[in-house]
Amino acid sequence: MKAIIHKKYGPPNVASLAEVSKPQPNDEELLLKVYASTVNRTDSGFRSAEYFVSRFFSGLLKPKNQILGCEFSGVVESIGKNVLGFKIGDKVFGYNDKTFGGHAEYATISYKAAVAVAPKNISLHDAAAITEGAHYALNIIRVAKVKPGQNVLVYGATGAIGSSAVQLLNYFGANINAVCDTKNVELVKTLGATKVIDYQQSDFTKFKDTYDFVFDAVGKTSFGACKPLLNKNGIYISTELGKNGQNIFLALKHWALKSRKKVLFPIPPDLSKEDIGFLKDLVENGMFKPVIDSYRNLDDIVEIYTYVDSGQKVGNVVLEILN
Ligand SMILES: NC(=O)c1ccc[n+]([C@@H]2O[C@H](COP(=O)([O-])OP(=O)(O)OC[C@H]3O[C@@H](n4cnc5c(N)ncnc54)[C@H](OP(=O)(O)O)[C@@H]3O)[C@@H](O)[C@H]2O)c1
Numbered sequence: 001m002k003a004i005i006h007k008k009y010g011p012p013n014v015a016s017l018a019e020v021s022k023p024q025p026n027d028e029e030l031l032l033k034v035y036a037s038t039v040n041r042t043d044s045g046f047r048s049a050e051y052f053v054s055r056f057f058s059g060l061l062k063p064k065n066q067i068l069g070c071e072f073s074g075v076v077e078s079i080g081k082n083v084l085g086f087k088i089g090d091k092v093f094g095y096n097d098k099t100f101g102g103h104a105e106y107a108t109i110s111y112k113a114a115v116a117v118a119p120k121n122i123s124l125h126d127a128a129a130i131t132e133g134a135h136y137a138l139n140i141i142r143v144a145k146v147k148p149g150q151n152v153l154v155y156g157a158t159g160a161i162g163s164s165a166v167q168l169l170n171y172f173g174a175n176i177n178a179v180c181d182t183k184n185v186e187l188v189k190t191l192g193a194t195k196v197i198d199y200q201q202s203d204f205t206k207f208k209d210t211y212d213f214v215f216d217a218v219g220k221t222s223f224g225a226c227k228p229l230l231n232k233n234g235i236y237i238s239t240e241l242g243k244n245g246q247n248i249f250l251a252l253k254h255w256a257l258k259s260r261k262k263v264l265f266p267i268p269p270d271l272s273k274e275d276i277g278f279l280k281d282l283v284e285n286g287m288f289k290p291v292i293d294s295y296r297n298l299d300d301i302v303e304i305y306t307y308v309d310s311g312q313k314v315g316n317v318v319l320e321i322l323n
Pocket of ligand 1: 040041042045046051133136155156157158159160161179180181199217218219220239240308311312314315
């Protein structure tokens with residue numbers, strides 16, 4: 001089968017299209033004919049191993065799993081004898097950031113993992129883009145314990161995480177101000193933001209609005225800059241470590257001192273079976289729709305990774321594997 005492989009860590013050109021053997025499902029696994037995957041910042045992070053810590057999961061010297069692609073959608077081609085809840089021909093989508101494998105014509109996944117029958121109201125290709133940004137956003141929103149009516153700022157509302165965060169916060173009943181660039185102001189309004197601040201026109205820290213929670217979805221702000229905007233018990237969470245890893249140190253300091261205004265730095269748990277069902281229901285109820293930047297194919301993988309690494313994608317880049 002065709003797959004994108006990387007035999008070493010590094011820049012986009014360590015990834016290439018290759019012919020590899022088709023995976024065989026064990027007794028608890030589904031074998032999927034993959035329709036689509038995405039190329040996202042999780043794939044980029046594990047490909048580059050920019051943060052050395054990722055190697056403790058993916059292999060110290062070289063990648064244990066040569067095929068990346070944590071998001072996938074496809075059709076069940078065969079099932080192991082102990083599989084429950086799925087049958088051959090089911091259209092499914094899911095998330096696998098343990099062994100990856102979505103950047104290939106076939107992939108295997110345990111029936112107990114984050115895989116579910118795909119929502120019927122969006123294409124199977126788009127279903128591949130439901131999980132990655134939403135997984136991080138959902139975890140962060142839960143840690144911040146956002147309640148209906150609270151004021152939240154989402155900085156970087158056009159990324160995979162930011163665009164998911166705005167939609168999920170809207171579902172949870174928050175009042176959302178969002179920051180993005182000029183060309184995406186209208187898009188972000190449609191996601192559910194009450195007020196959209198164009199960072200190319202205005203500095204969001206100069207507005208009078210205050211927040212119960214500031215969610216920096218692209219890791220470009222700092223607690224110092226956002227602290228004056230936080231309400232008495234306001235929370236700041238960023239998807240990045242911050243300058244010199246400050247978000248980790250501040251989180252520890254604020255926890256130790258029981259500070260009122262504080263940084264939290266949550267480590268995401270695995271995406272659960274319940275969560276994937278929750279996301280599917282949101283999509284089917286029209287409360288969540290993955291934002292699609294573009295549809296690409298396997299031949300362009302180096303160019304795609306170069307673009308994703310640039311931090312400029314709007315939502316998700318879908319990798320079409322079967323048209
Ligand atoms: N290491 C990992 O495993 C991992 C996994 C997932 C995510 N992350 C991190 O989480 C962050 C978000 O990930 P993502 O996938 O959601 O990002 P993404 O999709 O790559 O986000 C890109 C978007 O952010 C916008 N943006 C860039 N600079 C901005 C700024 N200064 N102000 C406002 N918007 C800005 C870009 O639009 P414009 O350029 O037009 O403004 C673009 O639409 C990234 O820093 C990523 O590294 C890490």
